[in-house]
Amino acid sequence: MSLKETKKLETNRYQLEILIDGERFRNAIKEAYKKNGKKINVPGFRKGKAPLHIVETYYGAEVFFEDALNLLYNDVVEEAITESGLKVIDDKMDFDLVSISKEDGVDFKVSLTTYPEITLKKYKGLKAEKQAVKVEASEINAELKSLAERNARMISVEDRAAKKGDTAVIDFEGFVDGKAFDGGKAEGHSLELGSGQFIPGFEDQIIGHKIDDEFNVNVEFPKDYGEKTLAGKPAVFKVKLHEIKIRELPEIDDEFAKDVSEFDTLKDFKADLKKKATERKQKAAEEALENDLVNQIVDGIEGEIPEAMFEKRLNQSVEEFAYRLQSQGMDFDTYLKYTGGSIDDFKKNFRPQAEMQVKYRLALEKIVELENIKPDDDAIEAEYKKLAEGYGVDVDKVKAAIPQAEIEKDVAVAKAIDFVKANAVITEAADKKADESDAKPAAKKAQAKKPAAGKSETAKKPAAKKPTAKKSTKTEK
Numbered sequence: 001m002s003l004k005e006t007k008k009l010e011t012n013r014y015q016l017e018i019l020i021d022g023e024r025f026r027n028a029i030k031e032a033y034k035k036n037g038k039k040i041n042v043p044g045f046r047k048g049k050a051p052l053h054i055v056e057t058y059y060g061a062e063v064f065f066e067d068a069l070n071l072l073y074n075d076v077v078e079e080a081i082t083e084s085g086l087k088v089i090d091d092k093m094d095f096d097l098v099s100i101s102k103e104d105g106v107d108f109k110v111s112l113t114t115y116p117e118i119t120l121k122k123y124k125g126l127k128a129e130k131q132a133v134k135v136e137a138s139e140i141n142a143e144l145k146s147l148a149e150r151n152a153r154m155i156s157v158e159d160r161a162a163k164k165g166d167t168a169v170i171d172f173e174g175f176v177d178g179k180a181f182d183g184g185k186a187e188g189h190s191l192e193l194g195s196g197q198f199i200p201g202f203e204d205q206i207i208g209h210k211i212d213d214e215f216n217v218n219v220e221f222p223k224d225y226g227e228k229t230l231a232g233k234p235a236v237f238k239v240k241l242h243e244i245k246i247r248e249l250p251e252i253d254d255e256f257a258k259d260v261s262e263f264d265t266l267k268d269f270k271a272d273l274k275k276k277a278t279e280r281k282q283k284a285a286e287e288a289l290e291n292d293l294v295n296q297i298v299d300g301i302e303g304e305i306p307e308a309m310f311e312k313r314l315n316q317s318v319e320e321f322a323y324r325l326q327s328q329g330m331d332f333d334t335y336l337k338y339t340g341g342s343i344d345d346f347k348k349n350f351r352p353q354a355e356m357q358v359k360y361r362l363a364l365e366k367i368v369e370l371e372n373i374k375p376d377d378d379a380i381e382a383e384y385k386k387l388a389e390g391y392g393v394d395v396d397k398v399k400a401a402i403p404q405a406e407i408e409k410d411v412a413v414a415k416a417i418d419f420v421k422a423n424a425v426i427t428e429a430a431d432k433k434a435d436e437s438d439a440k441p442a443a444k445k446a447q448a449k450k451p452a453a454g455k456s457e458t459a460k461k462p463a464a465k466k467p468t469a470k471k472s473t474k475t476e477k
Contacts, residue, residue: 020106087115139277310354
């Protein structure tokens with residue numbers, strides 16, 4: 001392979017003219033013949049048994065040109081990109097065949113999009129406020145109350161009528177026009193009164209009844225009810241109340257602490273809750289500070305960023321979201337069907353975030369370049385171990401899935417954030433609270449992403465596209 005010419009077409013768009021010498025092309029033709037010759041019929045020979053020169057004579061010298069070029073294409077384009085020193089961001093390459101022959105080889109051109117050349121107005125001496133972190137006693141008490149509610153137990157009451165907030169255990173059967181309908185019958189059904197699970201009016205008519213009461217509930221199905229045969233019609237439900245239950249909250253004391261934590265006393269448990277809440281708020285405050293600083297840098301980016309970078313980030317967002325859905329047992333197409341959306345709608349919603357993420361990464365990579373930031377071996381190894389723990393797999397498997405060069409980039413970018421903070425003028429905003437929601441999603445600290453299905457999702461040079469060798473019914477709501 002020989003890179004004949006590198007030509008700039010426009011901003012962030014280049015054309016490479018690539019030569020494949022005759023010998024390499026002829027060897028590829030022989031390889032193509034070995035792979036595909038068995039399918040070819042030539043009169044006088046058994047299928048697939050005709051020699052190469054006979055096949056070429058019968059079908060034409062160019063019979064294996066396309067297959068041979070396809071065999072070589074990805075490798076030679078990758079070699080040409082490396083030789084050119086260009087940093088390619090997508091695989092949407094335009095292919096143009098200049099000439100092709102068995103004797104002279106192949107001459108072709110590819111047009112591709114490259115990373116932009118950007119400049120930064122300012123990244124040292126930036127000013128930002130860091131939110132003060134304080135955990136109030138009321139926050140810890142609220143967390144304890146929430147834990148108590150999650151650990152509540154249901155107990156039966158027999159000395160009173162049902163009221164709002166109780167859970168009623170009932171049998172019921174529904175009738176419309178005097179006839180029972182499908183989906184309108186159940187036995188031993190637990191229904192929280194006031195929850196709004198059933199059609200309007202149903203739960204209210206259970207309130208005031210006692211255990212073993214048998215009574216009718218008269219309701220009307222909503223006009224927009226899902227089952228059209230029932231929509232807007234009056235119904236009568238025959239109901240029997242079997243049991244009334246209430247949620248009993250545990251006492252928040254030492255015994256409660258023992259039940260829900262590894263601590264023996266409520267005091268120690270509260271101290272641990274406060275410690276963890278403080279750590280969460282400190283992390284949120286740190287992320288908010290980083291966001292503020294990097295947003296200032298992003299606002300000062302000068303340079304034309306190609307649309308392909310945003311589109312690539314959007315496609316990655318789709319893949320990441322689909323991967324999360326898959327882990328929850330749903331595919332992306334089903335999600336779109338249920339939400340009534342389209343892939344274009346999805347991308348439109350993610351567009352602002354994708355743009356910010358692209359600019360964020362470009363800015364920090366530029367700082368890595370300007371400050372010659374190099375990650376050390378310990379930091380790289382630590383990142384691999386962190387990813388391995390996150391995946392729950394051996395670190396060697398992560399190393400096999402994600403090239404070290406990609407980890408080095410991510411660690412260097414993280415160090416760039418540290419550099420910006422170390423060279424910023426930071427004051428503490430004592431009158432503000434740090435909250436986990438303060439950090440903007442677009443400005444998360446860059447790090448190596450988890451590979452889907454065992455493959456790395458970190459940015460890597462894409463494989464070139466292969467060309468052809470041618471020019472170019474229930475009561476519940």
